[in-house]
Amino acid sequence: MAYHLKEAGIPFALAGSFAVYARGGEAVDHDIDFLIKEEDAERVLTTLVEAGFRGEVPPEGWLVKVWEEDRLIDLIFKPVQRPVTDETLADTEILSVNAVHMPVLSPTELMIHKVLTWSPHYCDFGRGLPMARSLREQIDWARVHRETAHSPFAYAFLVLLDRMGVIDLTDLSEGPIGGRKRAQLKEVVG
Structure with missing residues (x-):
């Protein structure tokens, strides 16, 4: 083809x-x-x-x-x-x-597409985790964060990846996850 x-x-x-x-x-x-x-x-x-x-x-x-x-x-x-x-x-x-x-x-665009498929009707992080783990070094996570910031599912997924040690949210210093919001989130989830 x-x-x-x-x-x-x-x-x-x-x-x-x-x-x-x-x-x-x-x-x-x-x-x-x-x-x-x-x-x-x-x-x-x-x-x-x-x-x-x-x-x-x-x-x-x-x-x-x-x-x-x-x-x-x-x-x-x-x-x-x-x-x-x-x-x-x-x-x-x-x-x-x-x-x-x-x-x-690109791996970054692939991750963006994966994260943006999730909605209240379909949200299977289990399908995104293997991809995030296997391609993590190839992905521009700051770009993923910027381009998916409007999605609460992307936000939750990035927090999950951080908690699992796949990515470090401190590297994403801009936007809703970085800075003060991240400190507040850490206080809530421990």
């Missing part, structure tokens, strides 16, 4: 759990996620259908899907309510993934 997008000159990036795996994280066993820009979605779908994939435009309005035999590939243009931009696609590194060189989303 990456080959076809490269040949067509369509920018993309590997994302989701396969990108985590490509960067040294835990093994994966479900669908494959790629990021594309929304203005490229129709062209991506046409290119891949012409190459033999089965395509679908689902009602969600933030992705298109293709199947290669029984493997589902999500082509996402608006993950976690944030549009994929040229800057998003530049926040990558070319890595070899199963002997295919392709752009893989």
Whole structure:
């Protein structure tokens, strides 16, 4: 699939759990996620259908899907309510993934996406902990904090990571977790 997008000159990036795996994280066993820009979605779908994939435009309005035999590939243009931009696609590194060189989303952006998926209807920190642990040295935690500061679930997750010794919140001196708020939080939770 990456080959076809490269040949067509369509920018993309590997994302989701396969990108985590490509960067040294835990093994994966479900669908494959790629990021594309929304203005490229129709062209991506046409290119891949012409190459033999089965395509679908689902009602969600933030992705298109293709199947290669029984493997589902999500082509996402608006993950976690944030549009994929040229800057998003530049926040990558070319890595070899199963002997295919392709752009893989940065660990920081992967963590931001993971944290922003949590809501009152779905909040499974158990899915984020292995990722945070395995990629922790590669992640810009201050950026994760800044870009997810509006989310109470991100706040709780960062506190959990601090308490588990995965990250040190004192390194995040700005925003709601740093400084005085952090001291107050330490008093409450011990």
